[in-house]
Amino acid sequence: MPSVLVAGASGYAGALAARLIDRHPEFELAAITSRSEAGKRLSDLYPHHRVSLVMEELDLDRHGEVDAAIVAYPHGAAAPLVAALLERGVRVIDLSADFRLRDVATYEHWYVTHPHPDLIERAVYGLTELHRDAIAAAQLVACPGCFPTAAILALAPLAEAGLIRDVVIDAKSGVSGAGRGLREDTQFVAVDENVRPYGVGQHRHMPEIDQELAALGAPIVAAFTPHLLPLDQGELLSCYVTTDRPVGQEELDLWFADRYSGERFIDLVERPPGVRDVRETNICAIHAHADERTGKVFVFAAIDNLWKGTSSQAVANLNLMFGFDEGRGIS
Amino acid sequence: MPSVLVAGASGYAGALAARLIDRHPEFELAAITSRSEAGKRLSDLYPHHRVSLVMEELDLDRHGEVDAAIVAYPHGAAAPLVAALLERGVRVIDLSADFRLRDVATYEHWYVTHPHPDLIERAVYGLTELHRDAIAAAQLVACPGCFPTAAILALAPLAEAGLIRDVVIDAKSGVSGAGRGLREDTQFVAVDENVRPYGVGQHRHMPEIDQELAALGAPIVAAFTPHLLPLDQGELLSCYVTTDRPVGQEELDLWFADRYSGERFIDLVERPPGVRDVRETNICAIHAHADERTGKVFVFAAIDNLWKGTSSQAVANLNLMFGFDEGRGIS
């Protein structure tokens, strides 16, 4: 039974990853680490995850003896640990942004000086449905951000068909997407009975969305704006696509059905989805609408930002890397 | 002191209108009526409004003897009452859609056969900031829908400048916008921890938005999609504008400052607004952003759908019609 380390288990993503591995029938949760919360049980912070393991200070001599690691560190801090783990032959799922962007300059424009640019080309972008085979063969998988996960799944069929001239992506996100750190704008009183845009014109998921859409055949600059909503988990992306030529509903349905036939974690739904429909699942629910009035195509995609948007997708990828069924432990 | 009838006081909009008139220093609340809740005090249904008047069955012989009326009836049902009131010389604020659309055919496409098409041309569209003088002189004011109120205020400066080639309007709305009727999709359990689009491709506020933008100089078909959020009052509109030529932030700020200088109920804010900022006010908070990456202009507008979006705007208009200060009773 392959052993798995979860490094950075005190944040929302790491904690959920730890829970999913802890209950996984094929993996053993070897250790969980945290810089800030070492010494506490995970269940002290997250009673509902019911993982009684104690978080430790990371010690590579002890913790590096695992078959795989899920790294849930902030950007910039993840890369050095990833490098050290790869050197020991550990297979790594990185949840940070450090290996998502192919272009170092782009990374350094949006984030910080890259600690290990040499490793970028070894990383596979971990959007399961799009890169399944490469993920299975990879030693390093860079899991997508939560917004890019939903955006790319929503737009891939149109991008691959060469239909996207322009797109506006309006994202609505629950508060867990902001992470566990104490911030004024995630205090209950700031969020409750409120909705507001954030990161306008400058959200770090932008270059990632553009990079992946370009790779699929849509070399555009997407307009992307997230909004903070009074709910804890869940993300809805409303994508408004200007197409290069008129697209009818029937044709649209075919593109999506073709692209996602056989994908068990993609739900093509007849009505626009709500985030409740996919809460605590690895599913992305998608509804595409050919809008006669405007000639545009609207695509709505709903995910759980902590599950499909982060940690359950990580486990799906880990399953692939070890030859297990993709849905083990996350269905 | 002019006397005011509120017809249809049991719904959210009528109830709030009744409260605002009841406390208004210049008007007297003469009567409130309701078909379904006659005999009850308004405070039985809405304790927080603290209006102890009893709702009655409408009886024009008694209730028609007022100086003004606010009609909060469903579309189709409003027009006949409006006609009867006008005939008696009553000044009327209609909150329904019956007199918002200038084109009968458009109205009948989106709603029902128009009961009084002859009266359409007598109605003034009650967006206070845009039609102040006409409202002051009108006997019949058709108050805008809540979404059009925010959409048109957000886009008017750009429309008047002839800059709008295309626009995507993504609206987020609290549940009170759906009205007081019992519906499965407004039950707590359906809304809580959820967000979902509705009325996709077919919301009745669409033709109203297009009509008013055209009148301002932007003859386009706007892509408009509302979403239901887990909050009770408040509406945020995120407008993504493709302009005919590049627009910089400085120029953009000038357009908005020029258009809205002196408007006390328009707040041009430096950061994207949240709906909490305008809760229970007649204010529309607007933030315009010239987006360098995409070349688009983003405009975010926040209102309270029941106040500025409906009932406080109605009272502002009534103030104008009777020569009172526009902000009396709603500041």
Add this chain to the structure above:
Amino acid sequence: MPSVLVAGASGYAGALAARLIDRHPEFELAAITSRSEAGKRLSDLYPHHRVSLVMEELDLDRHGEVDAAIVAYPHGAAAPLVAALLERGVRVIDLSADFRLRDVATYEHWYVTHPHPDLIERAVYGLTELHRDAIAAAQLVACPGCFPTAAILALAPLAEAGLIRDVVIDAKSGVSGAGRGLREDTQFVAVDENVRPYGVGQHRHMPEIDQELAALGAPIVAAFTPHLLPLDQGELLSCYVTTDRPVGQEELDLWFADRYSGERFIDLVERPPGVRDVRETNICAIHAHADERTGKVFVFAAIDNLWKGTSSQAVANLNLMFGFDEGRGIS
């Protein structure tokens, strides 16, 4: 593999029971029925449950050929179906109140004329932790109400020790406890930003709590008042016990540890629990506090009203009735 019918699957409790059975490794979900929603797939109403089975009109000739049934009917309507199923040799879990009260007169005082008083004595009260052996041997199990489940688990150790002279139970409940029917007081706008007591002095779970406490050794009339909270699932009971003699923290801890040692679905927690801690679990989290200032004992108990309070407890009981591990399918 024993086959299970879920009758009344369109309500919250029945729907969750159907989902739990559908994914259960030892049972087969044979059919689901609904009077009001026959013909629809369960996933049309509850996408997140992901049960694609179609709800049918009940037809005993077809549906009675099962090994077991979970009946999720309203009180009064359940008993006749239970009777018919028992006659066919089906093992029955009844989620209604029809067989919870031992005394017919009490039932008829609080509910309606009992349709099958003869069957009452055949029913075992399905509070798993207290009646495990009897449940295993029963053909008919009457699952407790959600409030009694938490109340009795919270108070059993003190009742059995003969310590309870008087108790005030203040309950806080999420909205799903009110069921799926359309009601004004469960509309989002009525519940949001609100908290209010309901059923004051007359809630139907009162006689059930008293009956079970008496059976455990505390023949009292408990003061019980539920409150409606703006959350969907979860129930917190705050129990304030006046004891017959002073009880210290150490002694108190012993009573609870003794009573619940080995109970895997009872969490004795060091800090007062929140309902988030037990969301979507079969767990009852309990914290007992010997209050020095007042001399009283406070016991706080948190459950998920739809899981431990109803449907997962039902499945635990079904597991026992068929000799499976109590936690199969609900852990």
Add this chain to the structure above:
Amino acid sequence: MPSVLVAGASGYAGALAARLIDRHPEFELAAITSRSEAGKRLSDLYPHHRVSLVMEELDLDRHGEVDAAIVAYPHGAAAPLVAALLERGVRVIDLSADFRLRDVATYEHWYVTHPHPDLIERAVYGLTELHRDAIAAAQLVACPGCFPTAAILALAPLAEAGLIRDVVIDAKSGVSGAGRGLREDTQFVAVDENVRPYGVGQHRHMPEIDQELAALGAPIVAAFTPHLLPLDQGELLSCYVTTDRPVGQEELDLWFADRYSGERFIDLVERPPGVRDVRETNICAIHAHADERTGKVFVFAAIDNLWKGTSSQAVANLNLMFGFDEGRGIS
């Protein structure tokens, strides 16, 4: 027009006090101060309060030249400022706990060493309905805590009648009651879909409740436990009273009607109140129920913790101190 200083305006209570004074027809808001947020406009922190005044560092030489001050400092920090203001002849409303408790030892047991025990006897306890005349004549008013405000108003009629033998007070509070400081347990994700007790056995409002009940004729130790709810403003207290002799509904109604006749900010309501009913008002809504089953009396009281529970009550008291109508500026 008397000038008023609000010291400590960056917290929830101080900010609301500043807003109420700013719009007050009889007072002038002279200055607002804050240690942590000096230099910012109040509207930067609280856009919805619409107070554009800039918060300053406190400078008694400048700020002490006012007619009155509302002090919204933490306990221990308030007393020295209060002392300095009194010395300058300023009339002071203190929102902290520093002058609420008559007994220094009790204060020092629950809080810190008292900085100015000599001033305690000069302070009047600012529960408007109970101490109106003394407040009007006072130079220093110690406003009650939010929980004591509701608790004492709920229980005063029974205490004065000598009927209370024992009482359990179960309080449900919105998150704003916890103040504006960054805390893990007031982050959105911690509060949302949750309810949990806090301060069990040791909440600082306990001695204040006991002190005031004793003064009214009920020398008891009340069992008081607050719970944190997912809403921002509002407090519901459910009081379960064991009486010395049986009390019927009719008698109960009389006690309450007698005690509160003529009180315009006390609403005796026929149904148990919800906190929505009193949101953003100075009203305490009370419902008393003589419970036949248990022989107890239940009293439910709802207030807005920031309004009646703190800042609007402060303004009511200030009105009294300056001879204005009690309801000026808060109705």
